[in-house]
Amino acid sequence: MFLVGCILLLLGTVASEQCLAISFSGGGSYGAFEASVLSTLANILPKGQAEYHVVEGISAGSLNTAILSMYPYGSEADAAELMSSLWLNGGDFAYTNWPGGVLQGILFESGIFSSSKAYEYVSACYSKPSIRRSAVGFVNLDNGQYEIIKETAGHEAFFLGTMASCAIPGVYPTVQMNGHTYVDGGALLMMDVMSAINRCFEIADSQEEITIDMVAVRPRIIDLNSDKMNSLEVYSRAKEIKDFANSLKHVLWAMSAYPNVNYRYYIMPLDILPGFRGLNFSKEIIEECLKAGTNATEYYVKNKIYAREVVHQFDDFTIYPSN
Ligand SMILES: *[C@@H]1O[C@H](CO)[C@@H](O)[C@H](O)[C@H]1NC(C)=O
Ligand SMILES: *[C@@H]1O[C@H](CO)[C@@H](O)[C@H](O)[C@H]1NC(C)=O
Numbered sequence: 001m002f003l004v005g006c007i008l009l010l011l012g013t014v015a016s017e018q019c020l021a022i023s024f025s026g027g028g029s030y031g032a033f034e035a036s037v038l039s040t041l042a043n044i045l046p047k048g049q050a051e052y053h054v055v056e057g058i059s060a061g062s063l064n065t066a067i068l069s070m071y072p073y074g075s076e077a078d079a080a081e082l083m084s085s086l087w088l089n090g091g092d093f094a095y096t097n098w099p100g101g102v103l104q105g106i107l108f109e110s111g112i113f114s115s116s117k118a119y120e121y122v123s124a125c126y127s128k129p130s131i132r133r134s135a136v137g138f139v140n141l142d143n144g145q146y147e148i149i150k151e152t153a154g155h156e157a158f159f160l161g162t163m164a165s166c167a168i169p170g171v172y173p174t175v176q177m178n179g180h181t182y183v184d185g186g187a188l189l190m191m192d193v194m195s196a197i198n199r200c201f202e203i204a205d206s207q208e209e210i211t212i213d214m215v216a217v218r219p220r221i222i223d224l225n226s227d228k229m230n231s232l233e234v235y236s237r238a239k240e241i242k243d244f245a246n247s248l249k250h251v252l253w254a255m256s257a258y259p260n261v262n263y264r265y266y267i268m269p270l271d272i273l274p275g276f277r278g279l280n281f282s283k284e285i286i287e288e289c290l291k292a293g294t295n296a297t298e299y300y301v302k303n304k305i306y307a308r309e310v311v312h313q314f315d316d317f318t319i320y321p322s323n
Contacts, residue, residue: 017204025058027218035290040293056199087286111170115173122159139182197261206260207261218269
């Protein structure tokens with residue numbers, strides 16, 4: 001009888017397992033911000049509260065995802081350390097010229113820069129099997145569909161998927177997988193909360209058992225003085241506005257589709273991060289982004305500011321038209 005009781009109890013716990021997930025958005029060198037958000041969460045939350053069962057990311061966030069996926073529960077701070085060192089080395093691999101330079105990239109390749117060094121650096125970091133539920137997203141350039149790959153596809157396939165997720169269209173070469181051509185998931189969406197929730201349903205039975213943290217790198221939209229911007233600044237500012245709203249929109253969709261999930265933290269920088277929209281990988285800039293991640297995380301956690309409150313402040317930017 002005792003044994004039966006134990007078995008029932010065990011089944012009971014298995015059936016009602018909690019799932020904790022983290023979602024990392026895209027954002028180039030701002031991936032460094034996400035690394036320090038993770039290490040700060042691991043440091044300041046009570047034990048177990050940053051032990052994520054599921055990790056999901058787009059573009060820069062996919063690199064952080066691949067790294068976190070290798071570490072056992074409880075080693076999140078160690079994973080964040082490896083992420084930080086990858087970002088601090090970004091200057092060595094982010095802008096690798098083709099032998100024929102930028103002209104070769106523009107005229108003869110599928111990206112302005114070569115990704116050969118990035119492949120080397122990332123494969124050196126992503127050196128162990130993924131042992132957490134993970135997903136990274138990219139866009140199929142042939143048919144326009146958004147797709148994800150999970151760690152269950154195997155180490156090599158997940159690595160390639162991560163590189164596809166980082167292949168900023170036109171900037172880095174496209175990635176071939178299963179007979180299709182892929183680019184950065186950020187071409188379509190910046191934060192794929194829905195995939196993280198879907199993976200949580202592999203272990204949780206109900207929305208109430210799912211908790212998700214989200215890390216975004218675009219700052220609050222603030223009023224800039226834009227009248228003196230040059231063309232590149234206007235282009236990148238417009239992209240920043242789009243990416244900001246795009247991260248939030250997908251969170252709002254998830255919130256309306258799964259209203260009972262616990263949307264815990266939505267952490268974003270408190271100020272615009274330095275480094276020209278995530279394109280500058282100098283060590284100095286990366287270090288600032290790391291500091292900003294700690295600062296922002298402490299702010300949200302200590303002041304008990306939760307995701308819904310953060311996201312709904314921006315309804316004016318995500319609901320059309322704004323007044
Ligand atoms: C990147 O930032 C560093 C430090 O602020 C600066 O010295 C450098 O010129 C920047 N690089 C580019 C390409 O803007
Ligand atoms: C650090 O956090 C404070 C709020 O706690 C904020 O006012 C400040 O702008 C932040 N600084 C940076 C560099 O993010």
